[in-house]
Amino acid sequence: MTMPLLQARHLTRSIRGRAVVSDVSFDVHAGECIGLIGPNGSGKSSLLRLLTGLQRPNSGEITLKGELLSRLSRRQIARCLAFVAQSQEASERLTVRQSVALGRTPWLSVLSPWGPADEGAVQKALSSVGLTGFEGRDWESLSGGERQRGHIARALAQEPELLILDEPANHLDIHHQLAVLDLIAGLNVTTILAVHDLNHAMRCDRIACLDQGQLVALGPPAEVLTPQLLREVFHIRARQLSDPHDGQLIWRFDALEKV
Numbered sequence: 373m374t375m376p377l378l379q380a381r382h383l384t385r386s387i388r389g390r391a392v393v394s395d396v397s398f399d400v401h402a403g404e405c406i407g408l409i410g411p412n413g414s415g416k417s418s419l420l421r422l423l424t425g426l427q428r429p430n431s432g433e434i435t436l437k438g439e440l441l442s443r444l445s446r447r448q449i450a451r452c453l454a455f456v457a458q459s460q461e462a463s464e465r466l467t468v469r470q471s472v473a474l475g476r477t478p479w480l481s482v483l484s485p486w487g488p489a490d491e492g493a494v495q496k497a498l499s500s501v502g503l504t505g506f507e508g509r510d511w512e513s514l515s516g517g518e519r520q521r522g523h524i525a526r527a528l529a530q531e532p533e534l535l536i537l538d539e540p541a542n543h544l545d546i547h548h549q550l551a552v553l554d555l556i557a558g559l560n561v562t563t564i565l566a567v568h569d570l571n572h573a574m575r576c577d578r579i580a581c582l583d584q585g586q587l588v589a590l591g592p593p594a595e596v597l598t599p600q601l602l603r604e605v606f607h608i609r610a611r612q613l614s615d616p617h618d619g620q621l622i623w624r625f626d627a628l629e630k631v
């Protein structure tokens with residue numbers, strides 16, 4: 373068995389005495405796509421921030437390629453892992469190209485200045501999110517959905533082994549939601565993404581489900597997404613229907629009264 377790309381062991385993060393991430397452990401293997409689901413406030417964003425090293429757990433540890441994350445520099449982490457946060461904003465006035473080019477920062481140094489490989493990575497990233505031709509536009513002139521694709525392009529330009537995305541389909545119209553999810557699925561990159569749409573989560577290799585900071589289920593979609601789990605965690609009645617067109621299973625949901 374190869375070493376996991378990322379290991380989380382007994383992660384706990386408390387805010388004002390309340391555990392928003394509580395004793396979470398799991399492994400992520402190279403090539404996997406893991407969908408992180410859970411109700412609002414269940415700790416998805418908090419857990420993702422721990423995995424990126426942006427926040428430290430109160431207890432527990434994370435290893436990235438066998439190295440303790442807490443011992444790695446930001447630059448070392450950024451050469452392996454890219455993060456697309458929720459509602460991320462670029463502060464400076466930048467063009468789209470400049471903004472995406474920031475993804476190359478971890479690879480640049482005095483001895484390794486900007487070169488054709490960096491330019492190639494930026495163009496490839498822009499092309500894979502459908503933003504070729506937007507290079508010269510002011511970042512601020514982009515629509516919400518275009519910005520979201522720009523953020524993903526910046527992360528791709530980083531050429532990470534592990535891509536962590538917090539609700540990447542947020543702000544996107546239905547076409548771009550599906551296009552971004554297809555894009556992520558087609559990348560040769562290990563991915564962890566927080567998702568709200570359970571039909572989108574079905575496309576992941578494994579699903580991790582958080583409830584009140586605890587990891588209550590982890591496994592293939594068909595094992596994790598059961599009517600019982602969806603009732604207990606999301607307070608919904610869930611039924612699976614088969615699409616007559618191709619037999620694919622689709623969820624249908626009804627809200628239940630919270631008890």
Ligand SMILES: Nc1ncnc2c1ncn2[C@@H]1O[C@H](COP(=O)(O)OP(=O)(O)OP(=O)(O)O)[C@@H](O)[C@H]1O
Nearest residue numbers: 387388392410411412413414415416417418419566
């Ligand atoms: N800085 C903070 N101060 C106080 N509480 C916080 C802080 N950050 C997060 N929390 C709380 O931690 C809990 C988990 O929040 P988190 O954003 O991780 O949840 P989430 O699952 O990503 O939610 P959503 O689906 O709504 O985005 C929530 O109850 C939230 O209010």
